[in-house]
Every structure is written in C-alpha cells, then in structure tokens.
Amino acid sequence: MRDVTTTSDDVLIDPDLMAQTLRGALATGGDFAEVFAEDRRSASAHLDDGRVEELTSGRSRGAGIRVVVGDTTGFAHTADLTPAGLRAAAEAAAAAARGGGGGVKEVALTRRDVARSYQPEVLPETVDKGTKVGLLRRADESARAAGSAITQVSASYSEGRRRFVVANSDGLLAGDDGVRTLFSVSTVASGDTGLQTGRESIGHTVGFELFDQHDVAELAERAARRALTKLAARPAPSGQLPVVIGKGGGGVLFHEACGHGLEADLVAKGASVFAGRVGEQVASPLVTLVDDGTIAREWGYVAIDDEGHPAQRNVLIRDGVLTDYMWDQLRARKEGRPSSGNGRRQSYQHLPMVRMTNTVLLAGDDDPDDIIASTDHGVYVAHLGGGQVNTATGDFVFGMTEAYLIEDGQITEPLREGNLIGNGPQVLTDIDAVAGDFAMGPPGTCGKDGQGVPVGDGVPTLRVKALTIGGTAA
Amino acid sequence: MSAPTAAAAANEDTTAELLRMAERLAAQAGPGEQVEAYVARGSSTSVRAYDGEVESLSVAQSAGVGIRVVADDRQGFASCGSLDPEVVAETLADARDNARHAEPDEALGLARPDGVVPVHQELWFDEVVQLPTDEKVRLAIELERATTGADERVRSVRTAMYGDGAGEAAIATSTGISAAGRGTTCHLSVAALARDGSETRMGGGSDVARTPGELDLDQVAADAVERATRLLGATPVPSRRLTVVLEPRLAATIVCILGGTLTGERLLKGRTPFADRVGEVIGSPLLTVVDDPTDPRSMGADPHDGEGLATRRNELVRAGELVGFLHNTWTARRLGVASTASAVRSYASTPGVGCQALAVTPGEGTHDELVAAVDDGILVQSLTGLHSGVNAVSGDISVGAEGLLIRGGALAEPVCEVTLATTLQRLLTDIEAVGADLEWQPSGTGAVTLVIGDVTLSGR
Numbered sequence: 001m002r003d004v005t006t007t008s009d010d011v012l013i014d015p016d017l018m019a020q021t022l023r024g025a026l027a028t029g030g031d032f033a034e035v036f037a038e039d040r041r042s043a044s045a046h047l048d049d050g051r052v053e054e055l056t057s058g059r060s061r062g063a064g065i066r067v068v069v070g071d072t073t074g075f076a077h078t079a080d081l082t083p084a085g086l087r088a089a090a091e092a093a094a095a096a097a098r099g100g101g102g103g104v105k106e107v108a109l110t111r112r113d114v115a116r117s118y119q120p121e122v123l124p125e126t127v128d129k130g131t132k133v134g135l136l137r138r139a140d141e142s143a144r145a146a147g148s149a150i151t152q153v154s155a156s157y158s159e160g161r162r163r164f165v166v167a168n169s170d171g172l173l174a175g176d177d178g179v180r181t182l183f184s185v186s187t188v189a190s191g192d193t194g195l196q197t198g199r200e201s202i203g204h205t206v207g208f209e210l211f212d213q214h215d216v217a218e219l220a221e222r223a224a225r226r227a228l229t230k231l232a233a234r235p236a237p238s239g240q241l242p243v244v245i246g247k248g249g250g251g252v253l254f255h256e257a258c259g260h261g262l263e264a265d266l267v268a269k270g271a272s273v274f275a276g277r278v279g280e281q282v283a284s285p286l287v288t289l290v291d292d293g294t295i296a297r298e299w300g301y302v303a304i305d306d307e308g309h310p311a312q313r314n315v316l317i318r319d320g321v322l323t324d325y326m327w328d329q330l331r332a333r334k335e336g337r338p339s340s341g342n343g344r345r346q347s348y349q350h351l352p353m354v355r356m357t358n359t360v361l362l363a364g365d366d367d368p369d370d371i372i373a374s375t376d377h378g379v380y381v382a383h384l385g386g387g388q389v390n391t392a393t394g395d396f397v398f399g400m401t402e403a404y405l406i407e408d409g410q411i412t413e414p415l416r417e418g419n420l421i422g423n424g425p426q427v428l429t430d431i432d433a434v435a436g437d438f439a440m441g442p443p444g445t446c447g448k449d450g451q452g453v454p455v456g457d458g459v460p461t462l463r464v465k466a467l468t469i470g471g472t473a474a
Numbered sequence: 475m476s477a478p479t480a481a482a483a484a485n486e487d488t489t490a491e492l493l494r495m496a497e498r499l500a501a502q503a504g505p506g507e508q509v510e511a512y513v514a515r516g517s518s519t520s521v522r523a524y525d526g527e528v529e530s531l532s533v534a535q536s537a538g539v540g541i542r543v544v545a546d547d548r549q550g551f552a553s554c555g556s557l558d559p560e561v562v563a564e565t566l567a568d569a570r571d572n573a574r575h576a577e578p579d580e581a582l583g584l585a586r587p588d589g590v591v592p593v594h595q596e597l598w599f600d601e602v603v604q605l606p607t608d609e610k611v612r613l614a615i616e617l618e619r620a621t622t623g624a625d626e627r628v629r630s631v632r633t634a635m636y637g638d639g640a641g642e643a644a645i646a647t648s649t650g651i652s653a654a655g656r657g658t659t660c661h662l663s664v665a666a667l668a669r670d671g672s673e674t675r676m677g678g679g680s681d682v683a684r685t686p687g688e689l690d691l692d693q694v695a696a697d698a699v700e701r702a703t704r705l706l707g708a709t710p711v712p713s714r715r716l717t718v719v720l721e722p723r724l725a726a727t728i729v730c731i732l733g734g735t736l737t738g739e740r741l742l743k744g745r746t747p748f749a750d751r752v753g754e755v756i757g758s759p760l761l762t763v764v765d766d767p768t769d770p771r772s773m774g775a776d777p778h779d780g781e782g783l784a785t786r787r788n789e790l791v792r793a794g795e796l797v798g799f800l801h802n803t804w805t806a807r808r809l810g811v812a813s814t815a816s817a818v819r820s821y822a823s824t825p826g827v828g829c830q831a832l833a834v835t836p837g838e839g840t841h842d843e844l845v846a847a848v849d850d851g852i853l854v855q856s857l858t859g860l861h862s863g864v865n866a867v868s869g870d871i872s873v874g875a876e877g878l879l880i881r882g883g884a885l886a887e888p889v890c891e892v893t894l895a896t897t898l899q900r901l902l903t904d905i906e907a908v909g910a911d912l913e914w915q916p917s918g919t920g921a922v923t924l925v926i927g928d929v930t931l932s933g934r
Contacts, residue, residue: 045575048743049742049743051577051579052575052576052577053549053576053577053579054549054550054551054572054576054824055550055551055572055573055575055576056550056551056552056553056572056823056824057551057552057553057565057568057569057572058552058553058554058555058822059553059554059555059556059561059565060538060554060555060556061555061556062555070527071524071525071527071529072527072528072529072530072531073529073530073531074530074531074532075530075531075532075533076532076533076534077534077535077536078535079535079536079537079555079556092533093533095607096531096532096533096607097531098528129571129572129575130575133575151744152743152744152745154743188744188745188867190744194747194868194869195744195745195747195867195868195869196867196868197865197867197868230868236872236895238713238893238895238930238931238932239713239932239933239934240934266632269524269630269631269632269667270630270667270669270674271632271667271674271676273674349534349536351530351532385861385862385863386859386861386862387859387862388858388859388860388861388862388874390676390856390858392632392667392674392675392676393674393675393676393890395858395874395876395890395891396858396874397858397859397862397863397873397874397893398859398862399859399861399862399863399872401862416868416870417863417865417868417870417872418863418870418872418893418895419859419862419863419872419873419874419893420893421859421874421891421892421893421932422891423891449633468710468891468892468893468932468933468934469893469932470863470872470873470874470893470894470895470932471872471895471930471932472872472895472896472930
C-alpha cells in the first residue's frame with residue numbers, strides 16, 4: 001500500500017453557480033434542466049518499431065447544459081465555466097428547447113454523492129514518466145523474445161482522470177472522480193503465409209497499482225503468441241457450426257446479441273427486436289444476463305452515471321425471461337419509473353443516452369471441458385474482437401481474433417480471423433451449455449450514435465448450437 | 475488541415491487571429507528546439523426530429539490547441555480543449571516535458587515550406603452559419619416526414635437529423651510553416667424503419683454538402699425508404715462463392731481500407747500487405763485510385779495538410795499497378811523521399827498519415843448495366859463488422875452483409891445474416907468491372923460501383 005497524493009482539491013464548479021445556471025436555463029419555461037461540468041486529464045506513452053515514439057498529454061474542461069420541454073431536448077456546451085459562459089450556454093440550451101411556459105421555477109440542490117467502492121492506491125499522474133516508459137520497453141522485449149517471427153511490436157500506456165459534477169432541476173447534485181489505467185500490446189508475426197497480428201490489453205478503473213497486479217511482460221508474450229499461432233492457422237470454415245466461447249473471451253456476444261436491443265431509447269422507437277417482450281422467454285433458461293455498473297475496478301464501473309444516478313446491478317434476463325430494459329433519466333421520466341443508472345455520455349460535449357456498463361452472463365453448472373468434449377465438430381473461440389448489431393433486426397456480427405477447430409471433441413488447429421454472424425433472439429435461444437468458470441474479458445469501448453464510452457463484459461465458457469462462421473473454407 | 479467542426483462567428487479576421495496565436499506559440503521555440511502549434515475553433519448544430527417534433531437540438535462551440543515540440547531529435551505532444559492563454563502555456567510546458575522522455579529519431583522534425591503552392595479552394599459559405607435555426611428544424615422535420623410519407627410500410631425512423639458545422643484552423647511552426655483555413659459543411663441523415671407484420675428492417679440515407687441548398691433531401695429519404703423496404707422478407711441463403719456488386723457508398727468503404735494500407739507509417743513498420751510491391755501489379759487493370767485533396771468535389775478537399783504543406787494529387791494505383799505510398803514529413807524523411815502532404819490530424823493528436831480525398835477513377839457502365847451483366851451474385855447494401863472483420867495487416871476480410879441476390883442479371887430476393895469473406899489482395903485482383911457512376915461520399919471518398927468475382931458467402 002502506497003500513499004495517495006491527491007491534487008484535485010480545486011473546486012470544479014460552485015454548487016451555487018450550478019443552481020443559478022439551472023434557474024437561468026428554465027427562465028423561459030421547461031420541464032427539466034441539467035448542468036454537467038467535467039474536467040478531464042489524460043496522458044499516454046506509445047512505443048512502436050522498437051522506439052518510444054511519443055508521450056502525449058491532454059486536458060479538457062467544460063459544461064453541457066440541457067433543457068427539456070415536453071419531448072424536446074435543447075443542449076448547449078461551453079468550455080467557459082465562468083458565470084457569463086454558463087449563462088450564455090443555458091440561454092442557448094433554453095432557446096433550442098424553445099421554452100414552453102410553466103415548469104420548474106425553484107431549484108434547491110441536495111448533494112447525493114456515492115462513495116467509490118475502490119480508491120486508486122497510486123494516482124497515475126504522480127508516477128514518473130520514466131517508469132511508464134519502462135513498462136513499454138519491458139513489453140517490447142518480452143514480445144520480441146517470444147519468437148523470431150515477431151517482426152513488429154507496439155505498446156501503449158494510457159491514463160485518464162475524469163472529474164464531474166452534475167446538478168438538475170429535480171434538486172439532484174452529485175459528483176465523481178474516477179481514474180482509468182490501460183495498457184495494450186499489438187504484435188505482427190511474419191511467415192510464409194503472410195502477416196498475422198495479435199493484440200492484448202488490460203484496463204481497470206484503478207490507478208498505477210494496475211501494474212502490481214498485472215505483468216506487462218506476460219501480456220506482451222500472450223499478444224506475441226496469438227500472432228505466432230495464427231501463422232500456422234488455416235482459413236476458417238464457411239457456414240453454420242456449433243461455437244464454444246471460452247470464459248472471459250466473449251462478452252461482446254451478449255453486448256451485441258441483446259445488450260443494445262435492451263436499451264430503452266431504442267426500444268421506445270420500435271428499433272429493437274426486444275420491444276414489448278418483457279416477461280417473455282427470450283433466451284435459453286441457462287441465460288441470466290446482468291448489466292452491473294457496481295463491479296469494483298472493472299472497466300465499465302461507475303459510482304454514479306453521468307446523470308448523477310447511482311450505478312446499479314440490473315438483471316436484464318433471468319433464466320431466459322426478459323425482466324427489464326436499461327434506462328436513462330429521460331426515458332425513465334417518460335415512463336414514470338426510476339432510472340436504472342445507465343445514462344452515460346462520452347464527454348460534456350455530448351447528450352447522455354442509455355448505455356451499458358459491465359454486461360455479464362452469470363455462471364451456470366456445466367463443466368467447461370465437457371462442453372468441448374461433447375462438441376463433435378465446431379469452432380472454439382478463445383478471444384473475440386469487436387462486434388456490431390442492427391437492433392431493428394437483431395442481426396449481429398462479432399470478430400474472432402483467436403479461434404480453433406473442434407474435431408471429435410478436441411481443440412485442434414488454429415483458424416484465421418473472421419466474423420461470425422447470427423440473429424440475437426435466435427442465438428440466445430440456441431445457447432445449450434453454460435459453464436461455472438466465469439471470467440471478465442478485456443476492456444472495451446462501446447460506440448453508439450458517435451459516442452464512445454468504456455464498457456466491460458464477462459462470460460463463462462458457453463456453447464451456441466449454431467452460428468454462421470464467415471470464413472472461406474468449405 | 476481540416477477543421478471538422480467550427481465557428482459561427484468565424485470570418486477572415488478571426489481566422490487570422492488564430493494564425494497569429496499559432497505563430498506566437500511557434501516563436502517561443504528555444505535554441506535547438508522546434509515548436510508547432512495547431513489551433514482550431516468551431517461551432518456546430520444538430521437537430522434530430524422524431525414523430526414530427528424536435529427530439530433534440532444541440533448547439534456547440536469548441537476550440538483547442540495542439541502543440542508539438544521536437545528537441546534533441548525527440549518529440550513530445552500535448553493538447554488542451556481551450557484557448558485560454560494560461561492553459562495553453564501549461565500545454566506548451568507539458569509538450570516540452572513529454573519530449574524529454576521520448577526516444578530520439580534523427581528523422582523527426584517539423585515540416586518546412588517545400589515550394590508547392592496551395593490550390594485555392596472556396597470551402598467557406600456564409601449560407602451555413604446564417605441559416606436560421608427554424609430552417610434547420612424544418613429540414614430535420616421535413617426529412618422525417620418525407621421518409622415516413624413515401625411508403626405505407628415505413629411509418630417511423632430511428633433517427634432523422636440535420637447537422638452543420640463551421641470550422642477554422644491555423645498552423646504555424648518555428649521552421650517557417652504558416653497556414654490557415656476555414657470551411658463549412660452541412661448534412662442530412664436518416665435511418666428508416668420498414669415494418670411488415672412482426673418483421674422490421676432498417677435502411678439509411680445521407681448527404682453532405684458545403685451549403686444547405688446543395689442537400690438533396692428527397693433523395694436522402696428515398697434512399698433510406700428503398701433500402702429499408704427492399705429488405706423486407708430477407709433470409710440467409712446457402713453458402714457459396716458468387717459475384718459481389720458493391721454500390722458506390724460501399725465501394726468507398728473498400729477503397730478506404732486499401733488506402734489505409736498504403737501509408738508510409740504502415741510501410742515503415744511492416745504493417746501492410748503491400749510492402750515491397752511498388753511497381754508491381756496488385757489489382758485488376760481496371761483499377762486506378764488517386765488521393766487528391768485539391769479536387770473541390772471531395773468533402774475532404776483542403777489546400778493544406780495537417781502539417782501545413784500544400785496538398786497535391788497523389789496517384790496510388792494506376793491500372794492495377796501500385797504507384798506509391800502516402801507520406802507525412804516524418805515517414806518521408808525516414809524513407810528518403812518527399813512528403814506527399816498527407817498528414818492528417820485534429821488538434822488533439824499528432825499528425826499521422828492518411829488519405830484525405832481518395833477516389834476511384836471511373837470506368838465504363840452504369841450501375842444497372844453492371845448488375846445486368848452478373849449471372850449469380852449479390853448486390854450488397856450494407857456491410858457490418860468492418861472494425862472486427864477487416865485486418866489491414868494480413869489483408870483478411872470477413873464482414874456481415876445485407877442485400878439482394880442477382881440472378882441472370884436481374885435483382886432477386888433479399889438476403890440478410892450472411893457474411894462475405896476474401897482477402898484484400900484477392901479482392902483487388904478479382905475486380906471484374908469498374909462503373910462510370912462516380913459518387914462523392916460524405917466521407918470525402920469518390921467511388922463507383924465495383925463488381926468483384928469469386929467471394930465466399932457464408933449463410934445457412
């Protein structure tokens with residue numbers, strides 16, 4: 001345990017100024033107003049081609065103000081946190097929402113912070129840059145030592161600190177101060193079959209103690225092994241086969257197969273195949289899916305969401321039955337129910353919307369080895385890449401970055417990269433085995449309507465009866 | 475040097491003011507030190523319509539500075555989302571400190587004027603910044619109305635949006651670079667939802683222009699409606715190898731993947747399948763690809779690149795032969811060639827290397843004529859999973875697709891939930907036809923219909 005040096009005692013924004021700004025935002029009427037002030041600091045270091053190429057640092061600070069009148073939201077943001085700057089932004093947001101009379105007049109703010117369940121031991125900003133550069137070199141050496149076919153290595157370190165305060169006309173006032181630390185390694189291996197790549201990353205909502213718990217040399221070696229393995233890989237099959245997904249490797253499956261489709265904003269617009277299906281059996285009884293922003297240290301952890309609501313553990317599907325969607329302030333307000341703590345935004349320059357946090361499939365009872373052994377001919381995916389979904393149809397794709405053939409119940413040859421495609425409701429129904437060996441996966445960034453937010457996911461080993469493998473082999 | 479978002483009040487004076495600020499920063503370079511300052515400011519508006527009302531109206535102003543320092547052959551960078559002098563001064567100090575911890579490379583250094591004269595382009599139009607908010611709202615609502623009023627199966631949208639931006643940017647270096655520019659853009663986009671019983675399909679349309687008057691609202695709505703409705707009844711089809719027809723908007727996606735592999739950075743670092751192939755045939759003789767930011771038809775047109783050099787026309791592939799790679803100052807120096815003025819950046823990043831206004835040189839035949847010449851194929855209207863299914867290092871491509879089968883030269887039943895797989899190397903060689911139907915995409919890429927033989931479709 002090391003001492004924590006806190007350097008963030010300066011007040012981001014005075015609560016009285018926030019209350020005054022809210023009154024200004026509602027001066028011409030409106031049903032709801034919110035001011036969100038944010039301060040971000042980031043730093044990164046990057047090694048490529050054997051050289052520490054670049055260290056960068058960035059800072060941004062500003063406020064976003066929204067005013068809601070009926071079904072219309074007006075939004076404006078400013079980097080000017082002075083009373084004059086905030087007043088101008090409040091007026092712009094109010095003008096955008098076009099007033100409407102009535103509404104809220106008095107705003108009395110009550111502070112409702114939520115304590116973080118984990119405090120970083122070492123703020124990354126207090127660590128010497130040379131130490132960070134040392135991690136990059138260590139990763140580079142380790143990846144290159146994994147095999148002479150490794151022809152290229154890049155490694156990135158990044159840290160981010162985000163402080164925000166949010167206040168709204170319901171009287172809510174809450175703030176947060178969070179740190180994320182990330183390290184990734186990408187490798188290229190070169191052989192007779194051309195070039196292959198491998199990537200590994202580790203990221204948590206923790207400070208620099210991340211590197212006490214994880215060895216970047218091991219991470220780099222895994223990234224190198226992934227590229228080397230694929231040099232001998234054969235083209236992936238083309239067509240439908242059973243697919244076994246390894247623990248921790250494949251949370252993106254649920255993120256795409258149903259996660260986005262359970263976001264209340266898309267449901268409300270009829271742009272989700274899961275609209276109107278609460279209470280129905282939408283998945284195999286083996287499926288219990290939870291979106292949980294409270295999992296300490298995970299990449300999608302939040303103490304409060306970006307609208308000031310405490311993060312929650314939300315059960316979305318229990319034993320295959322759809323129990324609820326995910327909600328933000330606006331959608332919940334319309335339905336007269338509480339937010340589920342899923343209102344998130346990329347920065348003060350963006351409007352919040354319904355987003356996932358850590359989306360996890362709870363462990364089942366099957367034995368992971370038995371799942372593989374009972375698969376006659378299929379594909380074992382150790383590591384998934386990103387994915388994409390059309391929520392209106394439920395069709396989704398996701399990439400496999402490390403996969404093997406299963407033949408006669410045995411994992412055999414490595415496969416080249418490719419996408420898998422399936423239909424969300426069908427795939428959820430086709431899950432026929434879930435093991436007891438749960439693990440969280442690597443950190444992710446989820447994109448929606450042009451906004452990226454950090455998310456986590458986790459799964460135990462599981463099997464889908466049939467998925468379409470987008471390879472080229474017969 | 476592009477300024478994607480922008481400033482409502484921007485005029486020649488305010489842009490000159492940004493340039494003076496950049497020059498003052500660059501002038502702070504000490505002995506043996508080079509300093510580059512990139513200053514950008516912008517404003518934007520977006521209006522989303524839903525159910526005949528404004529769903530949201532956002533107005534935004536932003537500004538920032540990126541500072542690059544090279545000293546003792548080491549480079550450091552820092553940026554801030556503010557023009558506040560105190561914050562900017564701290565940012566310069568951060569950049570200097572960052573440089574101390576990086577490792578040396580003799581090829582590092584800022585751009586120097588190279589004598590190429592910038593091609594003047596009119597990229598700023600007052601009509602955009604003067605457009606009243608009511609008119610922006612009207613466009614968004616009208617777009618939704620046009621989309622939901624054309625076909626009884628399309629009664630709602632996922633999003634219908636009007637957006638615009640005006641931006642100005644300036645760059646100055648202690649090595650003599652001094653350049654500034656400003657531009658406006660506006661766009662319409664809609665995602666239509668078509669319903670038949672319990673089935674829902676989504677189709678999109680979009681348009682980008684320098685001025686609102688050039689936006690074709692009816693075409694955007696019609697594109698979205700056509701794409702959503704013609705997919706109703708789509709099912710997966712059996713796996714097989716077939717011919718793929720990519721309409722220009724999707725051909726642009728593929729051409730951009732190719733362009734992304736042809737940068738000096740990938741070449742230097744061994745991350746392109748086309749290293750050592752300059753002068754060799756890498757594709758069909760029908761294929762010629764050029765990156766030309768001096769072409770005003772492209773939304774990527776800009777007189778300057780991200781390091782302040784005058785942009786120029788760069789031929790990448792000529793009749794199937796690989797002509798060359800794109801470079802910024804650093805990759806050019808490392809390889810002993812001249813920069814192609816292909817530095818791309820924002821204020822928050824150091825200049826990378828990339829395509830700015832990539833275009834396929836048109837061939838022969840209309841879209842319909844090319845479709846009519848295909849016996850067994852698929853006309854693709856959407857590709858998904860590009861970020862997870864395209865490996866630009868190995869060249870492997872495997873993506874989700876939706877579209878219509880082509881049988882005996884005629885469009886047939888709709889297809890969904892299938893993947894298409896090949897490699898970039900094979901795809902380029904398998905190009906069987908290049909259309910004459912050049913369309914400039916919102917991304918700034920100019921593309922035509924491409925017909926690609928022998929692609930693996932995975933389905934049922």
